[in-house]
Amino acid sequence: MNKYAHATLRLVASAGFLAAVAAQSADLPNLLRPPADAWLTYHGEYDGQRHSKLTEIKPENVGRLEQAWRFETGQNQAIKASPILVDGILYLTTPDNLWAIDARTGKQLWHYRHPLNNAFHIGHRGAAVYQDTVYLTTPDCHLIAFNRLDGTVKWDVVIANSDKGYWSSNAPLIVGNHVLVGVSGDFDNVPGQLKSIDADSGKTQWIFYSTPPAGTKDSASGGATGGQMWTTGTYDPELNLVFVGTGNPTPVLNGAARPGDNPWTCSIVALNPDTGKLVWGFQVSPHDTHDWDANEVPVLADAVFSGETRKLLMQASRNGYFFVLDRTNGKSLLTAPFATVNWAKGIDSLGRPIPDPAKVPARDGVLVAPNEAGATNFRPPSFDPKTGFLIVSAQDGYGIYFFKPEHGGYGWAGADYNLAGKSYLRAIDYRTGKIAWEHALGDGAGTAGVLTTESGLTISGDNRVNVMALRTSDGATLWHQAIGKVQNAPITYQLGGKQVLIVAGGESLYAFTLP
Amino acid sequence: MSLGAKRTICLLGSMLLAVSWIPAQGTNTSGQGNVSGSGARIRRDPNQSPAALPRPKTSTPQTYSAAQVQAGELRFAAQCAFCHGRDATGGESGPDLTRSELVAQDMRGDKIRPLLRTGRVDAGMPKFDLADAELDAMVAFIHAQMEKLAVLKGGKRSVEPSDLRTGNAADGRAYFNGIGGCAACHSATGDLAGIASRYQGFALLRRMLFPSGRPEPSLPKATFTLASGETVVVPLVAEDEFTVTVLDPMGSRQTYSRDAVNVKIDNPISAHFTQLGKYNDAAMHNVFAYLDTLK
Structure with a gap:
């Protein structure tokens, strides 16, 4: 028995069962053009829209949804991951844990538990699948490849040094044979890195640094470290570009220690997945001093903008602004606030907010909107092509930020406190940046991601215990169920002739179907 | 008539008898008393940010084995450190535990353990359903850190x-x-x-x-209007789009579907x-x- 023997093996799916649902396999053609009934990647599709083509569940019947099964992790870590469905098997993660679950019954097929380690266990976003392999990042920065049918470990590589302050919660993005994995690290002055790992061998193909690696001479970042890429990016196969959001600079609140704009922190970067080379970058928060990662999903759509069909990239960012870019070149098309903001003096000629020096953390405190939790955060939005709404879980919040030289220049280097906030699901019209409707979610910051469907439904959770189905056109509530606090993004797929809605409440995963 | 509606009428009837009692439940007037954890009441002056206070000292010296402290460090790093910092002096959102009065007053986990078990969900701290040995190890580490940092001045989040x-x-x-x-x-x-x-x-x-x-600041008020036109005012403890949860005259929580009652919420804090x-x-x-x- 190897050291992974505590991965419990219960069942290997039968060959006949696999053949029946082979249309949902995670091979290259399917990843590029996923069938309507599948959910093969973290975002469902490379464009990050989280918009399902399925229409069986619709406004007229969503009120009749019933629970089909419930899977309990038996742990006290909330589920924050989007599961993946491949060939009738769901892959679900929490920190240190990966489950394979029979999507027809909700029963566990196998479970892997990573050895106890001292890295942060604050959440985990999900697994990734390619052909017969499922990939898992761990808090202590391993990337482990498993045979996805029986959970046996194929290889296990270290992607960053967790002793230096890195940890990982990342759902990898797979493009070709590249497994792109990011890490986190805000409490130490460490460079931001995204690694491409060979899907078959586990060997490192390239590393993209958003801030210069230790020992290199590069004046561009102004001495900033950080800019971690801890969320899952998106991909345009025609341009062969991967789009990833980068995190805040470190030291976090002490901006004086790192003069200038600090590229490529708080940015959207476009990378060539074969080489890891930067093709363009767009900084949504130049010289951030408020911990506002720009890690929110860069959502892709080919849509009409100012009378012309264009390749668009949209991000509702943690700093409170909604950005529309031309993703062929990273040029700004629109910048508009979607939540309460008071930290910018205006928008510069490149479409970037201009930080107001009066709102930089100070000894006696400055009142800043949004607060550190942000106008949004890791919870993914959804784009509904029919209405043109990017639907995002937004927060109007206020925080107070302090910095004095005694706080130093390492890690957090300052003090800040969230004061209060109110959350809303907001439908942003991508053509204007205007809010078409909003739906109150409660006090504090939201935690649930968003799913839209072609039938005109928006699925998400409120800030207490409810999963809700809203009408995408106006945000009206059509259905709700108390299941525990929703902290993941719902997904949907079709299996056994029925559309299934999958959403987590607390530590349990629920499947809902029509009767 | 739904079950919820029946309960409402029954409860509101009893509320009317106890109306004079209701305002007292909404106000915590004890200027003293930092309620810390379940049942732990620390007598201390003002409610202060730990970072702005003189560092408290452990009230009862207690020793733990190095192995226990080490095991606790591992657990703490994994479960607590994102918010409270790897050295327990404060992290992304949680306070400096080495300046915590509750920790200073704790004796071998008698105050820390109940707090870990229940969490402070409203303040963003989850509950931890951990084995006794793991809780003991965390307690050991937190006390060790308080001892270790007692000699230091200032603080990174001060x-x-x-x-x-x-x-x-x-x-x-x-x-x-x-x-x-x-x-x-x-x-x-x-x-x-x-x-x-x-x-x-x-x-x-x-x-x-x-x-x-x-x-805690005063709870918001929920004003129920009964079919007769009479109103009953009770403290609100939670609400969402679908339900309101209030304290009944016996002090226990009651949840009503908004569909079944006529209720208006007044929250002075919203100003x-x-x-x-x-x-x-x-x-x-x-x-x-x-x-x-x-x-």
């Missing part, structure tokens, strides 16, 4: 009362009584008399901006949220300077 003294009290008073609108609910000689003796430094500023923490959008930093510091004179 906000000292002297840092905050940049405002003008006279201007703050004018704002308070004028365009700030604070005087609509508050009075320097009434509810705020002596406020600066009860809270200092950042604790006072934070409470001024958005009251939270302990003692503070509106005010956060109106302050500029100078006005904030001025009002703070004014409140700081109300000793």
Whole structure:
């Protein structure tokens, strides 16, 4: 028995069962053009829209949804991951844990538990699948490849040094044979890195640094470290570009220690997945001093903008602004606030907010909107092509930020406190940046991601215990169920002739179907 | 008639008999007493930011094995450190535990363990369903850190009362009584008399901006209108789009579907949220300077 023997093996799916649902396999053609009934990647599709083509569940019947099964992790870590469905098997993660679950019954097929380690266990976003392999990042920065049918470990590589302050919660993005994995690290002055790992061998193909690696001479970042890429990016196969959001600079609140704009922190970067080379970058928060990662999903759509069909990239960012870019070149098309903001003096000629020096953390405190939790955060939005709404879980919040030289220049280097906030699901019209409707979610910051469907439904959770189905056109509530606090993004797929809605409440995963 | 509706009528009937009792439940008037964890009541002066207080000392010296401390460090790093820092001196959102009164008063986990088990969900701290040995190890590590850091001064997240003294009290008073609108609910000689003796430094500023923490601010009021036209007012403990949860006259929680009742919520704290959008930093510091004179 190897050291992974505590991965419990219960069942290997039968060959006949696999053949029946082979249309949902995670091979290259399917990843590029996923069938309507599948959910093969973290975002469902490379464009990050989280918009399902399925229409069986619709406004007229969503009120009749019933629970089909419930899977309990038996742990006290909330589920924050989007599961993946491949060939009738769901892959679900929490920190240190990966489950394979029979999507027809909700029963566990196998479970892997990573050895106890001292890295942060604050959440985990999900697994990734390619052909017969499922990939898992761990808090202590391993990337482990498993045979996805029986959970046996194929290889296990270290992607960053967790002793230096890195940890990982990342759902990898797979493009070709590249497994792109990011890490986190805000409490130490460490460079931001995204690694491409060979899907078959586990060997490192390239590393993209958003801030210069230790020992290199590069004046561009102004001495900033950080800019971690801890969320899952998106991909345009025609341009062969991967789009990833980068995190805040470190030291976090002490901006004086790192003069200038600090590229490529708080940015959207476009990378060539074969080489890891930067093709363009767009900084949504130049010289951030408020911990506002720009890690929110860069959502892709080919849509009409100012009378012309264009390749668009949209991000509702943690700093409170909604950005529309031309993703062929990273040029700004629109910048508009979607939540309460008071930290910018205006928008510069490149479409970037201009930080107001009066709102930089100070000894006696400055009142800043949004607060550190942000106008949004890791919870993914959804784009509904029919209405043109990017639907995002937004927060109007206020925080107070302090910095004095005694706080130093390492890690957090300052003090800040969230004061209060109110959350809303907001439908942003991508053509204007205007809010078409909003739906109150409660006090504090939201935690649930968003799913839209072609039938005109928006699925998400409120800030207490409810999963809700809203009408995408106006945000009206059509259905709700108390299941525990929703902290993941719902997904949907079709299996056994029925559309299934999958959403987590607390530590349990629920499947809902029509009767 | 739904079950929920029946319960409502029954409960509201009994509420009417106990109306005189209701306001007392909504107000925690104990200026003293930092309620910490379940059943642990620490007698201490003002509700302070731990970072702004002198570092408390462990009240009862206690020793733990090195192995226990080490096991606790591992657990702490994985489960607690994102918010409380790897060294327990504060992280992304949680306070410095090495300056915590609760930790100082804790004896071998008698206060820390119940808190870990229940969490402080409203404050963003989850509950931890851990084995006894794991809880003991965490307790050992937290105490070890408090001992270790007792010799250090300052702190990476510190906000000292002297840092905050940049405002003008006279201007703050004018704002308070004028365009700030604070005087609509508050009075320097009434509810705020002596406020600066009860809270200092950042604790006072934070409470001024958005009251939270302990003692808890008054609960919002839920006003039920019965079919007869009579109204019953009770403290609200939670609400969402679909339900309201209130304290009944016996002090226990009751949840009603909004469909089944006619209820209106009045939350005086919401004026503070509106005010956060109106302050500029100078006005904030001025009002703070004014409140700081109300000793």
